[in-house]
Amino acid sequence: xxxxxxxxxxxxxxxxxxxxxxxxxxxxxxxxxxxxxxxxxxxxxxxxxxxxxxxxxxxxxxxxxxxxxxxxxxxxxxxxxxxxxxxxxxxxxxxxxxxxxxxxxxxxxxxxxxxxxxxxxxxxxxxxxxxxxxxxxxxxxxxxxxxxxxxxxxxxxxxxxxxxxxxxxxxxxxxxxxxxxxxxxxxxxxxxxxxxxxxxxxxxxxxxxxxxxxxxxxxxxxxxxxxxxxxxxxxxxxxxxxxxxxxxxxxxxxxxxxxxxxxxxxxxxxxxxxxxxxxxxxxxxxxxxxxxxxxxxxxxxxxxxxxxxxxxxx
Amino acid sequence: xxxxxxxxxxxxxxxxxxxxxxxxxxxxxxxxxxxxxxxxxxxxxxxxxxxxxxxxxxxxxxxxxxxxxxxxxxxxxxxxxxxxxxxxxxxxxxxxxxxxxxxxxxxxxxxxxxxxxxxxxxxxxxxxxxxxxxxxxxxxxxxxxxxxxxxxxxxxxxxxxxxxxxxxxxxxxxxxxxxxxxxxxxxxxxxxxxxxxxxxxxxxxxxxxxxxxxxxxxxxxxxxxxxxxxxxxxxxxxxxxxxxxxxxxxxx
Numbered sequence: 001x002x003x004x005x006x007x008x009x010x011x012x013x014x015x016x017x018x019x020x021x022x023x024x025x026x027x028x029x030x031x032x033x034x035x036x037x038x039x040x041x042x043x044x045x046x047x048x049x050x051x052x053x054x055x056x057x058x059x060x061x062x063x064x065x066x067x068x069x070x071x072x073x074x075x076x077x078x079x080x081x082x083x084x085x086x087x088x089x090x091x092x093x094x095x096x097x098x099x100x101x102x103x104x105x106x107x108x109x110x111x112x113x114x115x116x117x118x119x120x121x122x123x124x125x126x127x128x129x130x131x132x133x134x135x136x137x138x139x140x141x142x143x144x145x146x147x148x149x150x151x152x153x154x155x156x157x158x159x160x161x162x163x164x165x166x167x168x169x170x171x172x173x174x175x176x177x178x179x180x181x182x183x184x185x186x187x188x189x190x191x192x193x194x195x196x197x198x199x200x201x202x203x204x205x206x207x208x209x210x211x212x213x214x215x216x217x218x219x220x221x222x223x224x225x226x227x228x229x230x231x232x233x234x235x236x237x238x239x240x241x242x243x244x245x246x247x248x249x250x251x252x253x254x255x256x257x258x259x260x261x262x263x264x265x266x267x268x269x270x271x272x273x274x275x276x277x278x279x280x281x282x283x284x285x286x287x288x289x290x291x292x293x294x295x296x297x298x299x300x301x302x303x304x305x306x307x308x309x310x311x312x313x314x
Numbered sequence: 315x316x317x318x319x320x321x322x323x324x325x326x327x328x329x330x331x332x333x334x335x336x337x338x339x340x341x342x343x344x345x346x347x348x349x350x351x352x353x354x355x356x357x358x359x360x361x362x363x364x365x366x367x368x369x370x371x372x373x374x375x376x377x378x379x380x381x382x383x384x385x386x387x388x389x390x391x392x393x394x395x396x397x398x399x400x401x402x403x404x405x406x407x408x409x410x411x412x413x414x415x416x417x418x419x420x421x422x423x424x425x426x427x428x429x430x431x432x433x434x435x436x437x438x439x440x441x442x443x444x445x446x447x448x449x450x451x452x453x454x455x456x457x458x459x460x461x462x463x464x465x466x467x468x469x470x471x472x473x474x475x476x477x478x479x480x481x482x483x484x485x486x487x488x489x490x491x492x493x494x495x496x497x498x499x500x501x502x503x504x505x506x507x508x509x510x511x512x513x514x515x516x517x518x519x520x521x522x523x524x525x526x527x528x529x530x531x532x533x534x535x536x537x538x539x540x541x542x543x544x545x546x547x548x549x550x551x552x553x554x555x556x557x558x559x560x561x562x563x564x565x566x
Contacts, residue, residue: 051385109373110373137324193411194406194408194410195412196415197371197406197410198406198410198411198412198472199367199412199422200368200371201366201368201399201403201406201476202399202403202422202423202425202427202475202476202479203399203400203423203426204394204398204422205396208426212422212426213412216413217413241341241342244463294534
């Protein structure tokens, strides 16, 4: 005969379960609150930027030069300067980073001390504060390399031994190198060993295998790495403070040995060194908005390219 | 007197200190199908991979003894391993087509060898797919991705890809173990047709398959070659007790 279990004895009922239930609901509630707060803060920041910047944000703003001691006018040269910086940086960093990643994944043996040293260097580089890169750029690229070039080729005349696009881009390239290497390495690791074996079993050399099987498979990683690098490079200011960014230039840069204006740097000087900080507030916000849109669209383009490559290989 | 394609003399393989293959000696006849059977871990796949030097890819491996293919020791220092692999092709247990089109998969081998002429490549692609009995199925979608094919089709594609470089010897490592029965029988039919032109060595854990498809069988156990002979003899009157035990299912 089944005994009827009273409410107090049956573990399915009772206050203990209710307590657990309440705890569970509390945790879920807190998590939801946290998510809401994060999204809210994001929207508040975006909202402030859009609201404060909308007055100045226009096609004219993007396409004209600053005027009246930079209290009026547009940010065209800063936009172009940022663009050039990011392009030259990518040309320097992406091939170098890709080759390094391919070396680490395909050629380095397990016990290689050299490979271990390279990996350690990459990890260290990734956590160095960006201002240090700026100082390095000043000391090594500008004074040592640039000064050296001037002494050897220009008879001591100052041309390369000063801040300009190439030194700033190379400095920025160093900053974003770890991110590119890691992304490409990750992509290379997803290529299964069986594909390499299939290629070798057909009589291909290791280099042929890398060129025809491994490298095509790493393109998505290269794209990801480049996106991340460009996003960082477009916004970082510290590395270019002493290596190439200029307060104001009347004309666009014409060669790699020229200085350039930069969106991030522009916001910095507008908010700290302009003749009338209050008056330039709208410009600051509008510049920030432009920078945001630029970064976002760059990301979007790269994501689209990546998904198209993925679809093609399906 | 039958033609000997491969002569193996006292081949041993070590993974570091561990001896995985123990003084294997055997003769593989030309234009026949030789099956390598044995329980899991007996070394048959390891031995197969020695024939096209795929074990070179594992850093801890060392090999002693001789593997003579048409009289030439393929482990000799002067031998170019890339050329060996063009002569000795391999089909893997799990099909591994490249994430490229069907055409590009087959054309991969010839392109590696420097062939650029489109007409010649077209011809090789067609011939290889016909030999693998899959031309009619695929001829209208050569530009489709190879990854969209079924498991059985992918494996036959991999066989066609191997054939495209005109090897003499084809090594097959359990080629049908991941496939359904119908695909399996298609592969077995293919093996039967191919042996006229090629020497085939096939590793299989499926004894019925070995009995069906092969002319000669070699039984491996714990890294040693226990017995080798005509398939009929091995399966009806094995000389060693271990062979008999394995075949009758007493272990393995």
